[in-house]
Amino acid sequence: MNDLNALFRKRIGIKEGEKLTFEGLDDILERIAKTIPFENLAIISSNINDINKDNIINKVLVRNEGGVCYELNAALYFFLADNDFEVTLFRGVIYNQGWTTIGRTHVAILLDHEGQTYLVDTGFGGNLPLKPVPLNGETVISPNGEFRIKKENTEHGNYILELKLKYKDPDWKIGYAFDSTNPVGNVAELNEVQTIISEDPQSPFNKHRxxxxxxxxxxxxxxxxxxxxxxxxxxxxxxxxxxxxxxxxxxxxxx
Incomplete structure (x- = not known):
């Protein structure tokens, strides 16, 4: 078992020899959400490095820090790939009382399993589905609320994640849009996202901890x-x- 796989299991508390299954992803996503925080501390302190596998392992699994979407979901992407899941990364556009003006800066995962594609996201702050969300429109219910994906063509892609957080949202709201046909080809592409998030004046994550x-x-x-x-x-x-x-x-x- 390689370093990333062993370190990831150790951080979230699952056995090294345990075989991961699709049915067990709910538990893994809950463990990550409760163990690895969503944080921008490295951005605020200007302590950022190139996005690559070694640096992600070092930040999230060796130094036991948290991170923002492109770090947390990159770590999970590498972990799932190492455990024989079919996964790709994608970039989306956040909706917050309107589409954000800094472009495709949300990073999450698409996972294929038995002919169905699912969204997997552990980098969306307090809005985490905690379960794989199928792209077929079916609503999933987790301890954090209700989540579904609507197929709708917008200028930002062909799908929209909608959510209704437990105790917080009386009605469905838009999380983000994404294009399932435009995956991230190489994790190095996430350096562009990091530059925007850390430097753009419109970024919500480069001003306060x-x-x-x-x-x-x-x-x-x-x-x-x-x-x-x-x-x-x-x-x-x-x-x-x-x-x-x-x-x-x-x-x-x-x-």
């Missing part, structure tokens, strides 16, 4: 000014300063 992960009963989100916890549908928010930020980082994210 953010770190979030799911928990057994909801999720936690830490920024430089607040700490927000969702527990069984109830939300609490604490206004914080720099000292408290560091305390909470150590307490909840082992940093």
């Amino acid at each position: 953010l770190i979030t992960r799911l928990t057994n009963r909801g999720n936690i989100t830490l920024t430089e000014t607040s700490f927000t916890q969702w527990v069984d549908g109830k939300v609490t928010r604490e206004e914080i300063d720099g000292k408290r930020f560091n305390e909470l980082m150590k307490q909840h994210f082992d940093k």
Whole structure:
């Protein structure tokens, strides 16, 4: 078993010799969401490196950091490929009260299994499906809410991920659009995404520190000014300063 495979299993707590199955992906995705945080700390500290397999392994699995979509989903992509899943990476355009202006900067995975294609995403902050979502329009329900993919041609692709987060969304909302016919040919292409996310003035991830992960009963989100916890549908928010930020980082994210 190679380093990435062994390290990934160790980080999320599954046995080295355990054979991965499609049916077991739900458990893997939940483990990742609760263990590996979505964070932009390296971007804020200008401590970024080229996107390649070795650097992804080092950041996420050796130094035990988190990352943003192109890091977390790249790590999962390599792990799934090493375990004989048919996977490709793709780039999508986020919708947040309108399509984002920085282009195809969301990175996620398409997985083929028994003639069906599924979206797999562990890099979408608190919006994670926690299950493979089929491209046939079927709704999947997970501890984080309901998710479905609508086939619809837009200027950004031929599919749209829609979601309804548990306790948070009364109605369906758009997550992002993507083009299933335009996969990422080489992981080096993600360096373009990294440049946009880390340098573009319109990027939401290059201004203030953010770190979030799911928990057994909801999720936690830490920024430089607040700490927000969702527990069984109830939300609490604490206004914080720099000292408290560091305390909470150590307490909840082992940093």
